[in-house]
Amino acid sequence: MTLQTDAKPRSASEFGADALIVCDNVVRIYQVEQIEVQALQGLDLLVDRGEMIAIVGASGSGKSTLLNVLSGLDVPTAGRARVGDWDLLRMSAADRLAYRRSVVGFIWQQTSRNLLPYLSAAENVALPMSFAGVRSRARTRRTAELLDAMGMGAKAARRPGELSGGEQQRVAIAVSLANRPQVLFADEPTGELDTATGADVFAALRTANESFGTTVVIVTHDADVSGQVQRTVAIRDGRTSSEVVRRTEIDMWGDSAVIAEEYAMLDRAGRLQLPAEYRAALGLRSRVRLDLESDHVGVWPDRAREPHRAREVEPK
Ligand SMILES: Nc1ncnc2c1ncn2[C@@H]1O[C@H](COP(=O)(O)OP(=O)(O)OP(=O)(O)O)[C@@H](O)[C@H]1O
Incomplete structure (x- = not known):
């Protein structure tokens, strides 16, 4: 089987040695007739x-491309991608099936795509466990536990067509958790829902994370969702461009406030992308001057390029 390549243990210095998900310089190029489309252009993510x-x-x-790679549906053209001990570039077809069946769970935006319409909610949740050979009594017990946790215990006998969109998504989350995956990937899980229903689905994802210990990765346009997780990673042109990290601070009166700080990403070669608005505001172009201070690095425009300076240094 697949599991991490060579039998060597991961060295502590390896990029993301302790992380569950590692994307290291991942490239995915699609070839459409004679044209190459670079959907992922050296993406790093831990x-x-x-x-x-x-x-x-x-x-x-490149968000969907990244999710397709991480969920084992697509294979990167180059780079390194790992989830747990599974090397996503070297899996055989059988490994890929085992990986998708028991290591990762997936929630699609289209509610109808997540569930089989002719099975009840409980039968939908039990199905992946049947494929994995879980015995009948354990299956029944876990199905009830998951549907209860998602607030769907009372509607276990209903078919998807008899449930609202938000209820279907909550059943879908129960289905995805059936075989105790390490990671749940959700692609716009609240995209088809109104705000209140979307909040219920987000709460169910939080339950998956907090009560079941599942790592959750959500692709979303929904600012409400991205504002409620500890970390939001922004992708631009097939690379991670910035991250917003949120933490709760409690002041001396005991009041708590969420502090959100935005970080630019520094790649392993030390490269940094300055936001376009910063470059425009200071006229930063091809060359900048760096100053190392005791607690930060200053980035300054290239004075030699300013018109009056340029004249001073122009050769006769
Ligand atoms: N199968 C494919 N064949 C060719 N090009 C593709 C394929 N899939 C994606 N692309 C291209 O790769 C780039 C990234 O697409 P991707 O679907 O990952 O973006 P996205 O961020 O998920 O977009 P959206 O938010 O619209 O779903 C786009 O230029 C897209 O046209």
Whole structure:
């Protein structure tokens, strides 16, 4: 089987050695007739076990491609991608099936795509356990536990067509958790829902994370969702471009406030992308001057390029 390549243990210095999900310089190129489309252009991403994160980005930035790679549906062209001990570039077809069946769970935006319409909610949840050979009594017990946790215990006998969109998504989350996956990937899980129903589905994802210990990765355009997770990773042009990290601070009067800080991503070669608005505001172009201070690095425009300076240094 697949599991991490060579029998060597991961060295502590390896990029993301302790992370559950590691994308290291991942490239995915699609060939459409004679044209190459670079959907992922050297993407780096680390996700720790137990995290719940959101991935955001404009249309075409590579979010779906990344989810397809991480969920084992697609294979990167180059780079390194690992989830737990599974090397996503070297899996055989049989490994891929086992990986998709028991290591990862998936929630699609289209509610109808997550459930079989002719089975009840309980039968939908039990099905992946049947495929995995879980015995009948254990299956029944876990099905009830999951549907209760998702607030769907009372509607276990209903078919998807007899449930609202939000209820279907909550059953879908129960289905995805059936075989105790390490990670749950959700692609716009609240995209088809109104705000209140979306909040219920987000609460169910939080239950999956907090009560079942599942790491949750959500691709979303929904600012409400991305504002409620500890970390939001932004993707631009097939790379991670920035992260917003949120933490709760309690002041001396005991009042808590969520502090959100935005970070730019520094890749392993030390490269950093400055936001376009910063570059425009200071006229930063091809060359900048760096100053190392005791607690930060200053980035300054290239003075030699300013018109009056340029004249001073122009050769006669
Ligand atoms: N199967 C494919 N064949 C060719 N090009 C593709 C394929 N899938 C995606 N692409 C291209 O790769 C780039 C990234 O697409 P991707 O679907 O990952 O973006 P996205 O961020 O998920 O967008 P959206 O938010 O619209 O779903 C786009 O330029 C897209 O046209």
